[in-house]
Amino acid sequence: MNTRAIRLGAATLCAAPMFAVVLTAEAGLAAAGTGSGSGSSGSSSGSAGSSSGSAGSGSSSGSASCGHQVVGPLSTKGWTPIETAGPQFVSGPQSTGATGSGALRFAITDTPGKVTYFQPTRTTLGQAANLGYTMYVDHGLEPSFQLRINGADRTDGAASGFTTLVWQPHRNGLDAGTNRWTPATNLEHGMWWSTKSIAGAPGGQGQPVPLAAIVAANPRATITAYGVNLGTATTSELSYVDAVTFGCDSWSFRPGPSSGSASGSSSGSSR
Numbered sequence: 001m002n003t004r005a006i007r008l009g010a011a012t013l014c015a016a017p018m019f020a021v022v023l024t025a026e027a028g029l030a031a032a033g034t035g036s037g038s039g040s041s042g043s044s045s046g047s048a049g050s051s052s053g054s055a056g057s058g059s060s061s062g063s064a065s066c067g068h069q070v071v072g073p074l075s076t077k078g079w080t081p082i083e084t085a086g087p088q089f090v091s092g093p094q095s096t097g098a099t100g101s102g103a104l105r106f107a108i109t110d111t112p113g114k115v116t117y118f119q120p121t122r123t124t125l126g127q128a129a130n131l132g133y134t135m136y137v138d139h140g141l142e143p144s145f146q147l148r149i150n151g152a153d154r155t156d157g158a159a160s161g162f163t164t165l166v167w168q169p170h171r172n173g174l175d176a177g178t179n180r181w182t183p184a185t186n187l188e189h190g191m192w193w194s195t196k197s198i199a200g201a202p203g204g205q206g207q208p209v210p211l212a213a214i215v216a217a218n219p220r221a222t223i224t225a226y227g228v229n230l231g232t233a234t235t236s237e238l239s240y241v242d243a244v245t246f247g248c249d250s251w252s253f254r255p256g257p258s259s260g261s262a263s264g265s266s267s268g269s270s271r
Contacts, residue, residue, distance in 0.1 A: 066248035072256030077119075079251075082148070082225070084114040089255040093240060098181050099134050102254035103240040106143055106230040113237075118148065118227030121246065125149055125221035128211065131187035132245040133228060135169070135176055140237025142169045142176045143230045145187055151220040153199035161221065163196035166229075171208050183243070187211075 071077050073089045080086070087104035094101075106115045128147065135143055145167040152161040169176045172190040176182040191208035194201040200217025201209050215221070228241050244251045 068250045068252070070252050070254055072254050074256055077251075079117055079119050079227070081116050082118050084116045087115055087117050087228075087241070089253060090240070091255050093136055093138075093179075098136075099243040100252050100254065102252070103136065103242040104228070104253045106228070106237075106239045106241060108140070108230060108232065108237040112232045114229065114232055116146075116227060116229045117241075118146075118225040119244075119246070119249075119251070120225050121223055123223045123247070125218060125223055126215045127247070128188050128215075128223060130185075130245050130247055131167070131226070132183065132185040132243070133241055134181055134183045134243040136181045136240040137176050137178050138238035138240070139178065140239070141231065143228050143239045143241055144168045145184070146227060146229050147223050148225040149218075149221045149223050151222050152194070152196070152214075152218045153220075155197040155199070155202055158196075161198075161218075163194045163198055165192045165194055165201075165211070165214065166205065167192050168205075168208075171205075181242075185245075 069077055071079055087106045089102065090105045091102050092098075093103070104117060108115060125147070131145060131147075133143075133145055147165040148162075149165060150160055150162050152163050154161055154163065167184075167187045167190055169182075169184060171193070172184075172187075174182070174184055176184075188211050190211065192201070192211045192214060193203070193205045193208040194214070195204075197204070198214070198218060200214045201207075203209075226244075226246050228244065230237055230239055242253055
C-alpha cells in the first residue's frame with residue numbers, strides 16, 4: 001500500500017485508503033468490547049490523489065484484556081467516532097510531556113463542528129476508576145473526557161436513561177495551556193456535568209458536580225463507551241490527545257506504517 005506524508009502544522013499525517021466502521025445503535029457500543037461494521041465513508045485529504053480512511057477502519061475487536069494497547073488506523077481495537085467525524089492519526093507534536101511518537105489530531109474548522117473518538121465498554125458507573133488522558137492544545141478549547149451511559153434517572157422520564165457525562169479541564173481548575181502536553185488523571189475525583197438532566201446532576205454544564213454524587217443518585221447507570229470530544233465553541237479549534245486510561249486499560253495512538261485520516265462517523269443513541 002502506498003502512503004503519502006502530509007505536513008499539518010506541528011504534526012505529520014500519513015494518508016492511505018481504508019474502510020469506515022459505523023455503529024448504528026447504542027447497543028453496538030454496549031456489546032462486550034466489540035464494535036464493527038463496514039461502509040465507504042472515506043474522504044479525500046491533503047494533496048490530490050490521497051484519501052483518508054475511517055477511525056473505525058481495520059480491526060474493531062475492542063479491549064480483550066487489561067493492559068496497555070497501541071491503536072492505529074489499521075487496528076483501531078474498537079475505537080470509533082460516534083455521530084461525528086473522527087480524529088486523525090498523526091506523528092507528533094513532539095514537545096515537553098509527549099507520551100510517544102504519535103497522537104490523535106482533533107481539528108474543527110466549521111461551526112457547528114464536533115470530533116469524537118470512543119471505546120465501547122460495559123462497566124457500571126460506580127466502577128469508573130483511573131480515568132485520564134494527555135492533551136496538547138494548539139488553539140481553541142481543550143478536548144473533554146466523556147462517559148456515555150444508559151440507565152440514569154433522567155428527569156424527563158426517558159426509559160433508556162441515556163446521557164453523556166462530561167469532564168472538562170477548565171471546570172476542574174486544570175490549565176492545559178497551549179503548545180505543550182498536559183496530563184489529566186484520576187478524573188473520577190473531579191467535577192462532571194450531564195448533557196441530559198438527571199438525578200444528581202440536573203444543572204447542565206454550568207453546574208458540574210462530583211462524579212460520586214452522580215453515582216449515588218443513579219445506581220443503575222452503566223457506562224457503554226468512554227472517550228474524548230472536541231466541541232463547537234469556535235470556528236477554529238485544534239488539539240491532540242494520547243495516553244487515554246480507563247480502569248486497568250491504557251491506550252496510545254500511533255499513525256503506523258500505513259495510516260490515514262480517522263475521519264468518519266458513527267451513530268449512537270442520543271435519546
